[in-house]
Amino acid sequence: MKSDYYTAELVLAYDFVPILPIALLLRLYDNDILLMLATNTPPPLTQTDLLDSFAHFLNVDVASGDASSDTIKNYACQTKKYFEWCHQQGIKPIEATRADVKQYRRWLVEVKQYKPGTIALKLTVVRRLYAAAVEKGLILANPAEGIKPPSECRDPAERITYLEQPEVPQLLGAIPTDKSVMSLRVRLLVAVMVLEGCRTVEMHRLSIKDIVRRGANVGLRVRGKRSLRVVPLTPDLAKLGDQYLAARKKAGESLLPDTPLFTSHANGSAGERLSRRSIQRIVDKYLSATGLKCTPGRKLSAHSLRHTAGTLALRSGADLRQVQDWLGHADPRTTSIYAHVGDRWQNNPALRLGVPLF
Numbered sequence: 001m002k003s004d005y006y007t008a009e010l011v012l013a014y015d016f017v018p019i020l021p022i023a024l025l026l027r028l029y030d031n032d033i034l035l036m037l038a039t040n041t042p043p044p045l046t047q048t049d050l051l052d053s054f055a056h057f058l059n060v061d062v063a064s065g066d067a068s069s070d071t072i073k074n075y076a077c078q079t080k081k082y083f084e085w086c087h088q089q090g091i092k093p094i095e096a097t098r099a100d101v102k103q104y105r106r107w108l109v110e111v112k113q114y115k116p117g118t119i120a121l122k123l124t125v126v127r128r129l130y131a132a133a134v135e136k137g138l139i140l141a142n143p144a145e146g147i148k149p150p151s152e153c154r155d156p157a158e159r160i161t162y163l164e165q166p167e168v169p170q171l172l173g174a175i176p177t178d179k180s181v182m183s184l185r186v187r188l189l190v191a192v193m194v195l196e197g198c199r200t201v202e203m204h205r206l207s208i209k210d211i212v213r214r215g216a217n218v219g220l221r222v223r224g225k226r227s228l229r230v231v232p233l234t235p236d237l238a239k240l241g242d243q244y245l246a247a248r249k250k251a252g253e254s255l256l257p258d259t260p261l262f263t264s265h266a267n268g269s270a271g272e273r274l275s276r277r278s279i280q281r282i283v284d285k286y287l288s289a290t291g292l293k294c295t296p297g298r299k300l301s302a303h304s305l306r307h308t309a310g311t312l313a314l315r316s317g318a319d320l321r322q323v324q325d326w327l328g329h330a331d332p333r334t335t336s337i338y339a340h341v342g343d344r345w346q347n348n349p350a351l352r353l354g355v356p357l358f
Helices: 022-026 032-037 048-066 069-089 098-110 115-137 169-172 181-196 198-203 235-250 275-289 302-313 319-329 330-347 351-353
Strands: 213-214 217-223 228-232
Touching: 048 235, 069 098, 069 115, 098 115, 098 198, 169 181, 181 198, 181 213, 181 235, 181 275, 181 302, 198 217, 217 235, 275 302, 302 319, 302 330, 319 330
Parallel strands: none
Antiparallel strands: 213 217, 217 228
């Protein structure tokens, strides 16, 4: 009996990351899939072999064994989508050839019309999935090895959207200044993102224990993509943070080391860690309220606040290496894009020619 192993029952449990890998893998592979994957492979495969292979991919290979739950969710989601495509094409994933993976790439380009960066991520997941299978001896060669995404022909600074200097106080001025816990939370959240350049995920992960105090100096210990750093807070931000914590204590909260620094006030999730999506919504709310969200040639997002901090810091004369460490960039070339964005208008070489047109 032929099994429709790609029906709705084949759902990646990427909403249940804390119980990875076994629960996720048991949802992925039923007995028919195990038989399918075992076809034409020299050694007989067992369920344990396949579980170990996929567990290795998710928990050992991804991010050198230190992948965040968000990364694992994303990889699991991309794997599900690749399996669905294989089903549509009548391809068994374990038997996919190099030509099949190229056809998958073509589908991503022509049918889905994804950008090169998105295609690169999807191909990386497929390549590393098969790399894990090769490492476990389940297949002899990786069919996705060396298959690259389309080259991206775009200005590297095009994706950098940011607020101009006068717009920063305009954004912060839209946030209520009363001393309620909710207003203080929003004000601190947005101010740290736009003035210190912290990522959304870094704000999401912060707990009370991540507040660093060194005498009169206060900072936040943030965990970025692949690094841990301390972001120093300005005196005003430190004062705002103390007001926020005092308001929470006054409201009856017990602030333990593992208590989230930013918590939800929504019905059904009150007191829980503020989600990344909720942080994005908060930022979007005040960008829209001030008319800054969408302007001619520019559309801002929560990540634009990080671009704002980097661009304005370099424009004000901060050292490139200093800004690199401050933002947690692994590659100085990433930081230098901010300098290029800020310089291209003010330091246009054509201005030095002094040739009048009017």
